[in-house]
Amino acid sequence: MEDELSGYRGPARELLLRAGARVGDEVELALSDGGSISGTLMPRYEHADDSHVTLKLGNGYNIGISVSRISEIRISRRRAPQPSPEPAPARAQPGRGEVLVLGTGGTIASRIDYRTGAVTPVFRPEDLYSRVPGLYEIARLDTELLFNVLSENMTPDHWSALAERVGRAAAKGYRGIVVTHGTDTMHYTAAALSFALEGLPVPVILVGAQRSSDRPSSDAYTNLKGAVAAAARGDFSGVYVAMHRSLSDLEIAIHRGVRVRKNHTSRRDAFQSINSGPAAVVDLRTMEVKKLEELPPRSDPGSLRVKPRFDRRAFLLKYFPGMDGSIVDALVDAGYRALILEGTGLGHVGRQLQGSIARAIEEGVFVGMTSQCIWGSVRMTVYETGRDLLRLGVVPLGDMLSEVALVKAMWLLGQGAGPEDMRSLMPSNLRGEISERRRIVA
Amino acid sequence: MSSGQLDYASLGLKVGIELHRQLDVGGKLFCGCSARREEGPGSFRRFLVPSESELGDVDPAALFEAARGLEFEYVYGDESSCLVEADEEPPHDVNRRALEAALTVALMLGSRVVDEVHVMRKIVIDGSNTAGFQRTMLVAVGGTLNVGGREVGVQTITLEEDAARNLGSEGRVKRYGLDRLGIPLIEVSLAPIEVRSSPQEVVEVAAALGRLLKSTGLVARGIGTVRQDLNISIRGSGIVEVKGVQELPLIAKIVEFEARRLSWLLQVAAELSRRGVKPESATGEILDVTDVLSRAGEGIVRRALGKGARALAFAARGYRGLLGSEPHEGVRVGRDLASIANAFGLGGVIHSDELPGYGIDEGLLRELRARVGAGEGDAVVIALGDAEVVRRALEAMAARLRDIVSGPPAETRAPTPDGRTRYMRPRPGSARMYPETDLLPIPIDDSTLERLRRNLPPPWDEQVSSLASRYGLSRKLADELLDSERYGLFLEAVEMGVRPSVAASLVVETLVSLRREGLDVDSLSDEHLRQLFRAIASGRLAKEAAPDVLREMASGRARSVDEAAGALGLSALSDRELLAIVDEVIGRNSRLIAERGERALGPLMGEVMSRVRGRADGAKVNELVRRRLEEALRRQS
Incomplete structure (x- = not known):
């Protein structure tokens, strides 16, 4: 249900309720210290305090007025009924797209109503075409909002549902599939899809944005174009993440889903391929998709x-x-069945853990070692600590990223892998998650 | 219309001032970067993707530019920019000192401070903000500025981020420097004043507001730290916004120019109405006339068409004679059409008031008129170039000519260095603003306001008096000094040991008189003046030589004080030359030395200094004379 006093709590809400005011109404607030102030009643941020009323003045500025100073609220005009958003001219017929765009949450594109400040997400193909210049020229799209969760609220159940939906779409003959995703856990989902979709015939590209789509500088639009180009034109298959390659809007890097990590809280080039370069790159000027690796x-x-x-x-x-x-x-x-350790350096943990680790392995729990260094491979034969852990049965996982190892363990367990399967499959390269060589120039 | 005196009162001339001034409060508004000027070395490139509704407010040129896919290159230095300027990190909490500076100004003007400040995003798509918006917040409304008995209303006081520095453009790439982006700016908007007898009244209001801001000691000074937007109208005209006037004296010229331009447009509108022209039908269809003009004689038309350009044209009903008329220098309807053409990247526009010409003769003009359906009293407007670009540009020009029929249109104009204005774009509608969702509202508590109220800066006159008495300056000099953009340099000079009266008259009087000579005083950097003060403080240069040295530098003949001094023959003496003079003086005064012993130092110094002043450091001279004197005394004993 839509709250007509959105975000207002406590004294501010009571005052507005008594006056019968609703967000969007034009009101005049009489002030106890004389004078009055007029404007449009605005919604309140959820985390703002409960003792101010937010008004948009005629000059476009919002201000907050203390509840204690308001002696009376007069409603000068009721909010006009919201016009339904004008449909953009249809340029494509539904169900006949070349690329399927699946939404999982967050906003890949939005429109702003400057009168109310409201940000409306847009997701229909025709809205995306009109919002993202040049998108229509890349590929015809179908879109489907699968779920609407913040990336940090994603769970393995979402991965499963997403994998099934992507699988059906891939079987149906789409040129490629784009998954829009919040960036925080996008690399976990990318790894999950990589394992869950065996023998994938087409590219599946996950894409997000580091700067919100309500700003003209958002990377959402360029990232989306890069993702759609990779999905439609890339001559490769598999699961990838498409994000900015640098701070410039010049190239979108296409990272392999099992080698990618979010390495920065806010930069638009936060996603990096670890222990390798990006798999491919999209030139935003020409929209050419160029492979940088054998795929x-x-x-x-x-x-x-x-x-x-x-x-x-x-x-x-x-x-x-x-x-x-x-x-x-x-x-x-x-009851955990697999423990991925993110150890120090080449793959070590303190001696004081050895007893507990030995017991875990005895009870059939898989214990694998990755490194918190992020870059490089574990190598547990170099130091005594590593050799001790090997003797206890800890399995070195090469240069697999710890997050990828976790997702892989969940997936293998989900496929019914027992302790012996885990010991043999975890360190084996199934989807490119482990490499034998680490180049001098990454 | 004569170009004599204007009767401003009967024109109903009104001017509102919006004064923007950088705050000097340490750092930027939403991050910890330095506010100092810095070049390079890094850069990155961006596009902006404004949502179509943002462009809705009919700026055809901006719409066109956005459609062309303008690319922006941002240049940054390490101290003046961080990830916030690069739009790669959310804004930090607002700079409290900047906010308190704005609140201080609000209290001084008797404005009503809002209970809770909300940071807004104001959409700006010309690339001058990496985010595509400028962060701005309304801090106070209302209040009064007192200007010599006249009460000028205050409308709003806002605090906002300065934009990135425009470094020019090359093709489709516009370059900006990030060093200026995010420097806190205070904007005070005054209610329009009715100009009674002279545009000087506007200058006085702006100057009074400037002094009030400077009296806080919290505003930046110097070139580029201040700019005024002027909202000008006369009775019957729309409001014209002239953006970014940097110097006070220019304001009077611009106001006068606009008064003349607007009253001319009123006359044009009246004449068009007399000729029976209606706004909606004032322009005809835009047609391709390349075939007609391909027969033009030698000239720019033929050359352009030879290179593959297309020619398009339309008829402007009733405009014959009105496009080319120039009742006052620079006041001409055709000039604004040319500005629109430039905004679309075209070299210019041709209209029938300038024809025959450009290789178009009477016969061709008749054909052209017939083609676009222009009658006897109509004008024809022609542009050359890429067909699509020309069409859009002509559409914008036609829209403007239709607007003029109903009276001088509201629009945004830019000042020119000679005090005129140039058409920029139609006036935007209401500001396109929405909340900055990365920041929470900022409550302003009573205790903060109380503390600021108790610590308000003393009134201007009081500050002038105390400056005068502290440094032994005349009131007039102290007043001008406190008002000067280079006040900070005066304080530095005194710190270096320059006599206050010398420093003050250099900063104020010398620079003003050099400006009167027509020299480009603004080209003198603070560093130039620092060199000068250092030279004076150390005795290397006589204060009397300062105007000559400054003249050398302001005229561009010398790049530094040393260079100027050298060119003027004021170059410092070499050690050997100096020693020769000292020895010569000591040799000549052996009797004095014998009589007075060590006390001969004073008179000897006096004589040497009188010969080397301006060319040698006093302390060095003192040391040399003392040493040679001691040696001479030893020899005598």
Whole structure:
């Protein structure tokens, strides 16, 4: 239900309720210290305090007026009924697109009503075409809003649902599929789809934005164009993430879904391929998609196997100096079946953990080692600590990213892998998540 | 219309001033970067994707530019820019000192401070803000500025981010420097004043507001730290906004020019109405006339068409004679059409009032008139170039000619250095603003206001008196000094050891008189003046030589004080030359030395200094004379 006093709480809400005012009404506030002030009643931010009323003045500025200073609220004009958004001219017929755009949350594009300040997300193909210059020229789109969750609220259940939907679309003959996604956990979802979609015949491109789509400088539009170009034109298959390659709006980097990580809180080039360069790059001037690495080619839809199940009983544990073994014991007691350690350097944890790790492995829990260095591979034969852990049965996971290892463990467990399967499959390269070579020039 | 005196009162001339001034409060408005000027070395490139509704407010040239896909290159230095300027990081909390400076000004003007400040995003799509919007907040409304007995109303006081520095453009790439982006700016908007007898009244109001801001000690001074927008209208005209006037004296000229221009447009409108022209039918269809003009004689038309340009034209009903008339220098309807052409990247526009010419003879003109359906009393407007660009440009020109029929249109204009104005774009509608969702509203509590009220800066006159008595200056000099854009340099000079009266008259009087000589005083950087003060403080240069040195530099003949001094023969003596003079003086005064011993130092110094003043450092001279004197005394004993 729409709240007519959106965001207002406490005294401010009571005052407005008594006056019968609604957001959008034109009001005149009589002030207790004389004079009055007129404007349009605006919604209140949810995290703003409850003792001010927000008004938009005739000059476009918002201001807050203290409830304690308002002696009377006069409503000079009721909010006009909201006109339904004008449909943009239809340029494509539904169901006949070349690329399917699946929405999972966040806003890839939006319009702003400068009268009310309201930001309205847009997602229909015709709205996207009109909002994103040049998009229509790249590919005809179908769009579908699968779910609407913030990226941090994504769960393995969402990965499963998404994998099934992408699988159906890939089988149906789309040239490619674009998944719009909040950036915070996009690389987890990318890894999940990579494992869940075996023999993927087309490119599946995840895309997000670091700067909100309500600003003219948003990277949402250029990222989306790059993603659609890669999905429609890339001569490769598999799961990728499309985001800015640098601070400039010149190139969109296409990262492999199992090698990518969000490495910055806010920059538009936050996503980087780890231990390798980007797989491909889209030139935003020419919209040309250029491969930078050998990649699996597009293939026959018949080869696709969708394996969407994830078992949540895997845990990613980051070691820190002095960490106590009791946390490992607690995880084993809680029923976890796989423990991915994010160790120091080449793959180490303190000696004090060894007893608990030995017990975990004895009880059939898979224990794998990754490095918190992010870049580089673990190598546990170099130092005594590493050798001790190997002897206990800890499995080194090469240069696999710790987040990818976690998702892979959930997926393998979801496929019914037992302790022996885990020991053999976790360190094996299934989707390009582990590489043998790390180039001098990354 | 004569170009004599204007009767401003009967014109109903009104001018509103919006004064923007940078605040000098340490750092920028939404991050911790330095506000100092800095070039390069890094850069990145961006596009802006405004939503179509933002462009809706009919700026055809901006719409056109956006459609062309303008690219922006941003140049940044490490101290003056961080990820916030690059639009790669959310804004930090507002700079409290900047906010309190704005509140201080509000209290001084008796304005009503809002209870809660909301930061807004104002859409700006010319690339001057990396985000595509400028952050701005309304801090106070109402109040009064007192200007010599006249009460001028205050409308609003806002605090906002300065835009990036325009570094020019090349083709479709516009370049900006990020060093200026985000510097806090205070904007005070005054209610329009009715000009009674002279545009000088407007200058006085602006100057009074400037002094009030400077009296806070919180505003930046110097070139580029201040600019005025003028909202000018006469009875029957729309409001014309002249953006970014930097110097006070220019204001009077611009106001006068606009009064003349607007009253001419009123006359044009009256004449058009007399000729029976209606706004909606004032312009005819835009037609391709390349075939007609391809027969033009030698001239720019033929050359352009030879290079593949197309020619398009339309008829302007009743405009014959009105496009080319220039009742006052620079006041001409055709001139604004040319500005529109330029905005679309065209070299210019041709209209029938200038024809025959450009290789178009009477016969061709008749054909042209017939083609676009122009009658006897009509004018024809022609532009050459890429057909699509020309069509859009002519559409914008036709729209303007239709607007003029109903009277002088509201629009935005730019000042020119000679005090005229140039058409920029139609006046935007209401500001396109929405809340800055990355920041929470900022409540202004009573205790803050109380503290600021207790600590308001002393009134201007009081500050002048105390400056005068502290440094032993005349009131007039102290007043001009406190008002000067280079006041900070005066303080530095005194710190260096320059006598206050010398420093003050250099900063104020010397620079003003050099400006009167027609020299480009603004080209003298603060660093130039610092060099000069250092030279004077150290005795290397006599204060009397300062005007000559400044003249050398302001005229561009010398790049530094040393260079100027050298060119003027004021170059410092070499050690050997100096020693020769000292020895010569000491040799000649052996009797004095024998009689007075060490006390001969004073008279000897006097004599040497009288010969080397302006060419040698006093302390060095003192040391040399003392050493040689001691040696001479040893020899005598």
